[in-house]
């Protein structure tokens with residue numbers, strides 16, 4: 372589903388990702404870990420086509436990304452749901468509207484939009500908050516809305532960047548359960564995290580980055 376072949380990414384005069392190769396199979400759930408600044412977010416951004424590699428090849432769902440024209444990028448992104456820190460909720464829209472937006476852009480009809488938004492809200496246990504505004508929700512609730520927004524379009528791939536940052540252990544465990552449910556439905560999931568608790572005893576692959584190098588792989 373995702374394939375990196377000798378990928379390097381430089382920012383200015385700094386290398387964020389160094390000659391990395393790995394593959395993620397369709398339907399796999401995989402974790403990325405490593406110290407602050409090791410390149411986790413950069414790696415997710417490369418998959419989302421928010422950054423371009425300076426060297427090497429990235430293939431997403433069979434598409435070699437260097438072959439894509441600008442106009443092809445949205446088509447690849449349609450397959451990808453993201454839970455990123457710098458992709459916040461819109462404050463002047465309700466929870467329902469925040470989640471519905473992705474479907475509206477795609478021209479999904481109102482009736483189906485309603486069904487799918489409520490379904491996504493049910494998955495994250497926030498059906499009762501559909502008419503609330505983000506500001507009135509707790510941090511954990513907002514994070515679950517962000518997850519509902521990422522999954523409402525049923526993407527083949529879900530990318531999550533430190534999805535449990537700032538959450539208490541119980542709420543974090545809830546987020547992990549949601550990911551497991553989504554994974555059980557066949558979604559390919561990549562989770563970048565410092566939090567060992569997220570992958571401990573999962574039996575899933577854990578890739579470790581350090582200074583942009585892929586320095587190890589273990590099972591959680």
Ligand SMILES: Nc1ncnc2c1ncn2[C@@H]1O[C@H](COP(=O)(O)OP(=O)(O)OP(=O)(O)O)[C@@H](O)[C@H]1O
Nearest residue numbers: 382383386387405406407408409410411412413414
């Ligand atoms: N937009 C940018 N411009 C310049 N340098 C950047 C940019 N984004 C990241 N970097 C640098 O690239 C390196 C990797 O950053 P990245 O954000 O991928 O690390 P990370 O593993 O996600 O760290 P954290 O755990 O703190 O989120 C860091 O040294 C960072 O300073």
Ligand SMILES: [Mg+2]
Nearest residue numbers: 411412413532
């Ligand atoms: Mg990061």
